Amino acid sequence: MATTEADVEVLAKEKKMASLSTELETLCEVLPELLDSMDAGILLTDIQGKIEFCNAAAKILLNTHPLEHLRSIPGGSVQKELVRAAIAAGQEDAVSRPQTGCVRWDHLLPVAEGEHKVLQIRTRLVERKQHKRRIFFIEDVSELRHAERILGGTRSVGFITDDPHMRDALELIEQVAATDASVIFQGESGSGKGLMVRLLHQQSNRSKKSLVEVNCAAIPDNLFEAEFFGSVRGAFTGAVTDRIGRFAAADGGTLFLDEVSELPKHHQAKLLKVLEDMRYEPVGSTKTHQVDVRVVAASNRNLKELVENGDFRSDLFYRLNVIPIRIPALRERPSDIMLLAEHFLKITTGGHKKRLGSAAKHLLLDYPWPGNVRELRNVMEYVAICSAGPEISDSDFPKDFLDRMHLGSAVTSSRSENDPEAIYDRESLLQLLDKHGGNRAAAARELGIDRVTLWRHLSRLGISGKEGSSHLGH
Template sequence: MMRLLVVGRLSGQLATAVKMAMTHGAKVSHVERADQATEQLRRGQGADLLMVDYRIDIASLIAANEAERIHVPVVACGVDADAKEAADAIRAGAKEFIPLPPDAELIAAVLSAVADDEKPMILADPAMRAVVQLADQVAASEASILITGESGVGKEVMARHLHTRSRRADKAFISVNCAAIPDNLLESELFGHEKGAFTGAVARRIGKFEEADGGTLLLDEISEMDVRLQAKLLRAIQERVIDRVGGSKPVPVNIRIIATSNRDLAKAVAEGSFREDLLYRLNVVNLRIPSLRERPADIGVLASHFIKKYAAANGVPVKPIAAPAIRAITGHPWHGNVRELENAMHRAVLLSAGAEIDIDAIRLPDGRPLLGGAAPAATATAYDPGVAGTAAQMADAVTRSFVGQTVAEMEKTLILDTLNHCLGNRTHAANILGISIRTLRNKLNEYADDGTAIPAPQSGVANAYGSAG
C-alpha cells in the first residue's frame, strides 16, 4: 500500500486531493509543518511520498531530511499557483507539481509513478504458471527468496504476490530500491541511525528493517548494494538483529527477506562485487522470471489488461485489439519486457482512431510503428512508401551516428532528448523510456553532478502532467 504523508494545512482542496489518494489505495497521514514531517519520518512512521503545500519551504524540508539521510521523494501541490511558482517548487527539489483543485486522473498518475503497487499477477503462459506454482509452494515459509530476471519482467509484482500469500500478509511490505538510493544514504535507510551518529543526525532515525518488523522487506536490485553494506545485511539475516549507525547495542528484528536482481549474481561473486556467503543466504529459493519472449502466451492477456487499465485512466472506451495487432505484438521481442509492453499499450489507447486497436496504433518509444511479427501486407500499404523509405534512411543515419559512442553516452543522449521532448515532465519521460521514475531521477542526478544542464518543466507544467499517467 502506498504511504502518503501530506504536509501543510488541510484546506478544502487539499483535503479533496487526500480523499482521492485514499480512493486509489494510499494510506495517508498528515502534519502541518515541515519539521513535523521530518520528525515523523525519523520515528519510523515511514512514507513513500511527501505531498507538500508549495508555500512551505520545500528546499529546507528536503535538506533537513537529507541531512539525516532520509530519502523520500516530494511532490508539491497548491491552489492558484502560477507556472513560475510551480517551476520554483520543482527547482527546490519537488519531483512533480499537482495543481489544486485536484484532478483524479492526475492524482492517480502521480501515485502510480512513485509507487505502482497495484499491478496484479496476469498470466496465461505455462512457463510463467510454473514459476507462480513454485512461488505459491514457498510463500508460507520463512525462507529468504531471490527473484531474478531481466529488467521489466515483473520481479516486484512477484515479490508482492509472495507477501500476500505468506503468513505475514497482514503486516508491512516495505520495498527499498538499492540502485536508486546513493550509498551514503542507503545504510541509514536500511538500518537507521542514532542521534549524533554523524553531522546532521539530531535524533534517532528508524530504518526500513525496523519499519518492516513482523512483515516482509524487499531489497530491489540488491546487486547494486555496496560490499560493506552486504556484510551488515548478512549479519541481519543470520542473527536477526541489526545495528543502527552509531548504535551501541543490537536491535532485534523479525522480517522475511526477498531480494531481486537483473544481474548474474554468480558472476558478480566471481568478480568480487558480491559476497558469496550473502548469495547463499538470500538464494534459499530462486524464482527466475522468464522474459516476455519466453512466455508469448502472456503477451495477449497482458495487453488486454493494460488496454482496460489505460482506457479507464484516460476516460475512453475499451477497444478490442485487432487480430493482426495481436500477431504483431506476439512476435515482437519486447526487450523491455512487461514494462515496455505496458507503455506500448498506453500509447495505443491514446493513438487508436478506429473501433479496434490496430497495428498502426502500436508504436515503439521513438514513435515508429511496430512492424514486427506477422503483420499483414495490407498494414504495409497504410504507409506511403516514400515516407517509409525516408524513415529507414533516417534510422540508418541515426544508427551510424551512434557508432563510436559508449553505451552510457547513448543512454544519456536518449534520456535527455526524451526529457526535452516531454517539456521536462519526468513522469511522462519515464513512461516513454520504459523505466521507473526513480531510475530516471537517479540518472538525472548523476548527469547534474557531472555539470550537465537538466531540462526543467516548462511553463505548461500543469497541463503536461494531465497526460503523465
C-alpha cells in the first residue's frame, strides 16, 4: 500500500512528539538537581502559601529545615513584607488585592545576636489553567549592600533650598525625628510635603522599618476598614485570603496619612479610636491586634479652618497636630526658584551644558507657580528636552505655561493702584477660575486676596454660582 503525503505528516508528528516526550522525561530527571545546584533560592507556593517546591539554596539561605508553609520566615511575616514592598512600589491597591506584578524587598535575616544578613526576595504571581501559584527568588545581597553603604550608594532624601523658612522646617524635622510625636505637614500640593515626610522617617529611629503611605483621598468609602485594618478570609465577597492592612504593614515604622483632610467624618472617628491605643480588629475578625507605628499626616487644606467649619473632627486634629510644620509655597521662597530650576535643568540634561537666558530667568521669577516645585520640575524638563540651542529663551517654554503667564499678567494689570479693593474685569476672572478648575481658594491665592474679597468681586460682576457653574466648583 502506497504511503500518502498525509501519512508522512502523521509519522513526522508522531516522531516529533516522541522526541519531545523523551526530552521532557530527561529534563524532569535532571531539573531537581539543576535547581539544587543554583546559588539563588527558589520557592514555589500555592495561593495560600503552602510550599510545593523548595530548592536546597532556599533552605540554606533561610537557615531552616524543609518548610511546609510559607507564612513567615525568620525575622518577619512574608505577607506583611509583600504588602509593604507593593505599597513602596506605588501599588495603591496593594492591601485590597493580590500583587500580580513582580515585587521585591530586602529582608533582614537574624543570624546571631545583633547580626543579620540581607536577603533580596523577588516574587510574582503566576497563573496556569486557573491555578494560581507564587514563585519566590531569594539571593544573599549582604556584601553588595555593605559596599553600597561604604561607597555612599544608598539613596538619601535631601533638600535644595536657600529659603530661611524652609531651613527652619528642616531644623524642626531634625529636632523631632528621634521622637514618636505625631507630625502634621501643611502646604499646597506640589510644595514638597511627601519629601519632608520621607526625610523625617529616614532620620528617625524607625528608618529600618517601613514608611507606609495612605492617600486618604483615594480610598473608596466601602474599603476604608479593610485598607487600614486588613481583613480575614471570607469577611466579604472576594476575600479569598487573609489580608493585612496599612497599620500592620507599618508596624514598627511610620504611617503617612496623606491628604488626611479628605477623610469623611465617620471614618475620622474610626481612625481616631485606633490612634488612641494602637489596637484594631481586622474586618471579619474578633481578634484584637496591637501595633507600634508613628503617625505622620499631611494636608493641602487648612485643617484648623476645617475644624472651625465642622468639616474635620477637633479631637482627631489635636491628636495629629502635636508638631505642626508648614511648608511654604514656591512663590513664597523666590530664592529657591532659580536654585531649583538650575538643579532640574542639570539632572534632566545629564550634565550637558544648557543655560537659562535672561528672558527665561525673568519668566521663571515672575510666574506665581500654583503647582509649586512639581510644576517647576515639569517645566524645566520640557525646556531642557525641547530647546534647540545651548541657551534657553522665553520662546522655549510650553505654550500652556506662556498662556497662563499671560493670563496672570492680564489679571494683575487690570487692578487699580488707587483702589484698595482692586478692579478685575469679568472675563479675566472667569478665565482664572477656569484655570483653577473652579477652585475659588486657589484663584484668590494667585490674586493675593482672600476668598471673601474674591466673592465680593464675583458678586459685583454678576458671576453667580448658577451662571458660572462651569467655573465655580468650590
